[in-house]
Amino acid sequence: QTVTVAVLDHLERLALVDFRDAEGVQRLQEAIQFADQLHEVNTDGVEPMDSVLEDRCLYLREDDVTEGNCTKELLKNAKEKVEEYFVAPPGNIPLPKLEERETFLQGS
Amino acid sequence: AAARGCGGVWRRACQRGAGGHSLAPRGQRAVACNARGGAVPPGKSGLAPWVPVVGLEIHAQISSNSKLFSGSEVQFAAPPNSLVSFFDASLPGTLPVLNRRCVEAAVMTGLALNCSINKKSLFDRKHYFYADLPAGYQITQQRVPIAVNGSLSYSLCIDNKMSQMVTKTVRIKQIQLEQDSGKSLHDDTRSQTLIDLNRAGVGLMEVVMEPDMCCGEEAAAAVRELQLILQTLGSSQAIMAEGQLRVDANVSVHRPGEPYGVRTEVKNINSIRFLAKAVDYEIQRQIEELKNGGTILNETRAFDSKLGCTVPMRDKEGKQDYRFMPEPNLPPLILYNAKSLPANMNHQQVVNIDWIHERLPDLPSVKRAKLVEQYGILPEHSFTLMSEDGLTEFFENVVKQTQMKPNKVIGWILNDMLSYLKQHSLTVKESPVSSFLLADLLNLLEKKEISSTAAKQVLAELWKGEGKTPLEIVKEKKLELIQDQKELEQICQAVIDGQENEVIMMVLE
Numbered sequence: 001q002t003v004t005v006a007v008l009d010h011l012e013r014l015a016l017v018d019f020r021d022a023e024g025v026q027r028l029q030e031a032i033q034f035a036d037q038l039h040e041v042n043t044d045g046v047e048p049m050d051s052v053l054e055d056r057c058l059y060l061r062e063d064d065v066t067e068g069n070c071t072k073e074l075l076k077n078a079k080e081k082v083e084e085y086f087v088a089p090p091g092n093i094p095l096p097k098l099e100e101r102e103t104f105l106q107g108s
Numbered sequence: 109a110a111a112r113g114c115g116g117v118w119r120r121a122c123q124r125g126a127g128g129h130s131l132a133p134r135g136q137r138a139v140a141c142n143a144r145g146g147a148v149p150p151g152k153s154g155l156a157p158w159v160p161v162v163g164l165e166i167h168a169q170i171s172s173n174s175k176l177f178s179g180s181e182v183q184f185a186a187p188p189n190s191l192v193s194f195f196d197a198s199l200p201g202t203l204p205v206l207n208r209r210c211v212e213a214a215v216m217t218g219l220a221l222n223c224s225i226n227k228k229s230l231f232d233r234k235h236y237f238y239a240d241l242p243a244g245y246q247i248t249q250q251r252v253p254i255a256v257n258g259s260l261s262y263s264l265c266i267d268n269k270m271s272q273m274v275t276k277t278v279r280i281k282q283i284q285l286e287q288d289s290g291k292s293l294h295d296d297t298r299s300q301t302l303i304d305l306n307r308a309g310v311g312l313m314e315v316v317m318e319p320d321m322c323c324g325e326e327a328a329a330a331v332r333e334l335q336l337i338l339q340t341l342g343s344s345q346a347i348m349a350e351g352q353l354r355v356d357a358n359v360s361v362h363r364p365g366e367p368y369g370v371r372t373e374v375k376n377i378n379s380i381r382f383l384a385k386a387v388d389y390e391i392q393r394q395i396e397e398l399k400n401g402g403t404i405l406n407e408t409r410a411f412d413s414k415l416g417c418t419v420p421m422r423d424k425e426g427k428q429d430y431r432f433m434p435e436p437n438l439p440p441l442i443l444y445n446a447k448s449l450p451a452n453m454n455h456q457q458v459v460n461i462d463w464i465h466e467r468l469p470d471l472p473s474v475k476r477a478k479l480v481e482q483y484g485i486l487p488e489h490s491f492t493l494m495s496e497d498g499l500t501e502f503f504e505n506v507v508k509q510t511q512m513k514p515n516k517v518i519g520w521i522l523n524d525m526l527s528y529l530k531q532h533s534l535t536v537k538e539s540p541v542s543s544f545l546l547a548d549l550l551n552l553l554e555k556k557e558i559s560s561t562a563a564k565q566v567l568a569e570l571w572k573g574e575g576k577t578p579l580e581i582v583k584e585k586k587l588e589l590i591q592d593q594k595e596l597e598q599i600c601q602a603v604i605d606g607q608e609n610e611v612i613m614m615v616l617e
Contacts, residue, residue, distance in 0.1 A: 014429055016237070050230065050434035058439045060457055063172050063209035066179030067193035073307075074189055074197050084188040085302035088239030090294065 003029060013095050111384070134553050145165040149576055158361045158398075160391040161368055162327050163319035165468050166334065167312045169288065169352040170213045176287055176311035177204035177247065196309040198242035203437050210311040213343035215443065218255030220337050220471055221280045225461050227443050229254045231435040236428060239303050240290035248314075248614055250432050254285035254441065261315070261473065262333035264325060268507040273488055278330050279318040288312050305350075305365040311346065319358065319368075323391065324384030331355055332380055336494065339603050345576075356382055359390040361398065369394070369404060374418055376410040383559055386411035394565050475500075483507065483514035494523055498536035499526070502543050509547035510553045520550060524564065528571055540573030549578040562587035 008019055008028075019025050071084055073103035174184055180193040195202035218225050230252045233245040258280035288453035290308035292301045315334065321327050335353060338344040346353040374390050377383045378404045389411075394404050409418040444450070446462040470478070472494055479490040479500065493500045503521045507514045525546065529539060549570065553563045562582070569581045582588055591597055 010414075012431070014235070014431060021162075051436055051439070053436075053439040056439040057457065058206060058441050060180070060208035060211065060459070061174075061205045062456070063174055063207055064179065065174050065181040066193045067174075067195075068180035070192070070194075071187070071189045074192055074194075077197075082300075082302055085293070085304055086189070086239075088292070088301045088303050090296070090299050090301055092237055 003032065016095075134232070144319075150227060156363050158395050159364055160322050161319045161360050161362070161371075162321040162323065162387055162391075163358040163371075164317040164331065165356045165358070166315045166317065166331065167288075167354045168217075168315065168334075168338055168346055169447070170210050170311035170313060171342060171344050171352075172207060172209045172213065172311055174207055174209075174283065175309040176207055176210050176323065178202075178309055179205075180309070182310050183306075184352075186306055189306065191306040193307065196242075196305055198244075203245060206438065206441070207311060208456070208459065210285060211441065211443075212464060213311070213341075214254045214283060214313050215459060215461055215464050216341045217315070217338065217343045217534075218258065218283050219461070219465050219468060220341055221255070221258035221260055221283070221315070223255035223258030223280060223283060225255050225443060226252055227306050227445075227461075228252065229285075229441045229443075231438045231441070232432050233435050234430045234432055236430060237287070238292075239301055240292045240305070240308065242290070242305065242308065246289065247435050247438075248286035249284035251434075253282045254443075255283040256281070258283070260334060260337075262326075262329045263487075263489070264329050276321075276326060276329075278320045278326075279314040281318050283316075284314045286312050286314055297528065319360075324387035327355075327357060327387050328380045328384040331383060332495070333472065335380075340469055340472055340475075357383065357387050357390070359387060359394065360404070361391060361394045369398075370406050372404060372406065372418075373408045374411055375408060375421065376412075378413065382411060382413050385413075385416055386418060389416060393418065410457060474566070482519070485515055485518045489518050489522060492526070493518075496526065496529075496536060502536050502539075505543035506547045506550065509544060510550045510554065512550045517550060520546065524567055528567075541567070541570045545570055545578065552578055552582065556589060556591075558582055558587050558589055562589075 003025065008025065011017065012019065019028065075084065075086070098106050100107050157448040157594060169182075170176070174180060175182060175193075175196065178193040178195040180196055181191045183191060193202075195204065215225055229249055231247055233252040234248050234250065235245040237244055259277050260280055261275055261277045263275050266272050266274050288307050288310040290305040292303055294301050317330065321330060331353075335346040335348075338346040338353075344352060348354075355377050357374045357377065358371045358373060360369040372390060372394070374386050377386050390409070397404060405420075408421045410421045411418050443459050443461055445460060448462060449458065476487065476490040476494055479493060480487055485493075493503055499521065502525075503514075503518065505609055506517055506521065510517065525539070525541065528534075528541075529536065546567075549563060549566055552558050552566075553560060558566070565585065565587060566578050566581045569576065569585075570578065576584070590599075
């Protein structure tokens with residue numbers, strides 16, 4: 001069962017990853033196969049585990065103001081700024097459609 | 109399953125371009141739902157009527173000093189990006205730390221809405237890209253939220269009069285804790301967006317209401333009641349104008365007995381009045397579309413308050429895949445009650461549901477019932493008193509300072525005072541007539557020193573806020589009722605003498 005081009009395109013859009021070439025897709029394929037080994041274990045009636053942290057205590061913080069007021073420092077990272085705002089494009093820039101993209105997927 | 113909505117008597121909800129009617133509960137209504145629960149009546153074509161279905165997703169900003177997962181301050185209107193910590197800006201190497209106050213606020217709200225509080229709830233990541241969400245995901249509670257399966261009761265006036273109120277209930281599906289996003293300011297001239305992260309990471313309670321409502325008026329009344337509850341609890345100040353309460357409506361229509369229709373999501377609703385308008389417009393739009401043989405798209409639409417209509421939102425194409433995953437940096441949130449409380453645990457690390465339950469203040473519905481009992485006023489009166497910020501306090505202060513009976517005082521508050529305030533767009537706090545002055549005036553009336561007509565004249569003078577007391581105005585305008593029997597007889601005699609052919613009966617108050 002191979003990963004379809006439609007799924008690859010979907011993933012590229014959602015996660016903004018670039019599978020780039022056959023090698024990248026192959027790596028993905030192998031990772032999925034590796035994870036599929038989990039299906040060999042019968043987990044009927046067993047609650048799924050999210051994380052090995054599940055028995056840890058979730059620390060609760062007091063509602064005090066202890067951070068903030070570092071506008072200058074934060075804006076140092078900004079490629080562009082206007083007064084004290086970060087500047088972003090007007091909206092999400094959509095990925096070009098599958099046909100127009102310069103990746104492996106286009107060439108396949 | 110048959111629709112739970114009640115349908116209603118339908119008139120066109122709003123006119124494009126012209127200002128619509130105000131849809132405040134006691135104002136005029138363009139649309140009313142009747143309590144008998146009929147569906148929208150058929151048109152001249154005689155086809156089966158339409159049943160509208162309305163659900164709501166409400167985001168209430170938690171009233172806290174600091175944010176949900178970081179220690180930066182929560183404040184409206186501060187210099188851009190001044191209330192932002194490294195975590196809020198999603199800088200690498202930062203981790204979320206849960207704010208206890210936010211948990212308590214959510215538990216309080218859950219209890220007030222009759223929910224089951226989940227002693228174990230989980231945090232998840234909801235992924236999407238947008239400039240005001242620096243991490244590329246929002247931490248929320250998608251799988252197991254903090255509270256589920258509650259209900260909210262609210263009141264509606266039927267038949268456009270304040271004389272008959274009916275109580276309805278909407279089921280609360282769940283309440284979840286989640287992060288707010290930053291704010292985007294769109295600069296279309298320079299084709300850019302300015303990002304302010306002050307709001308990024310502020311704690312929100314998302315309250316999901318099941319589609320048990322059937323029209324704009326019901327949605328508005330439910331949200332109004334939720335707002336009052338949140339304000340009473342103090343878990344959120346819920347001021348819509350400051351973005352502390354945001355409402356998205358899910359609207360669909362279907363024929364009775366048939367499955368629910370495709371629903372649209374309506375966003376950008378900035379007031380309770382606009383909520384009612386937006387919902388009613390969308391219901392009407394869908395009915396028209398279907399009548400003309402069209403289909404409804406499962407889309408997100410924005411309410412345009414200037415035009416009074418909904419328009420498709422750009423940037424929301426197709427169904428979003430949020431790729432939910434457990435938040436790996438946060439263990440489950442465990443809450444305790446008196447029974448499950450571990451013996452030697454640090455108090456500061458414990459949220460005790462029972463402790464919170466014991467300290468819940470009287471909810472609006474309880475307060476209303478108490479007002480009715482204590483003062484002998486009608487339920488509709490207490491409803492109006494509690495809908496206006498500060499009015500109940502004003503009323504109670506007047507009652508304390510006057511001999512006039514509360515059920516007479518209420519008329520002066522709701523008819524005279526309230527209408528003056530509305531005419532001049534003032535809040536109770538801004539009233540030039542204090543409770544002391546009004547009580548003073550009502551005492552003159554109660555002692556029969558002036559007539560009620562005169563009292564209204566005095567009130568009109570008091571509204572000018574010139575600092576005169578009621579007694580001073582009465583003397584100035586000579587509004588005193590004449591009490592002296594002899595003087596009255598003389599006046600009557602003179603009048604009768606002056607009109608030989610007529611006998612005039614003077615009614616002495």
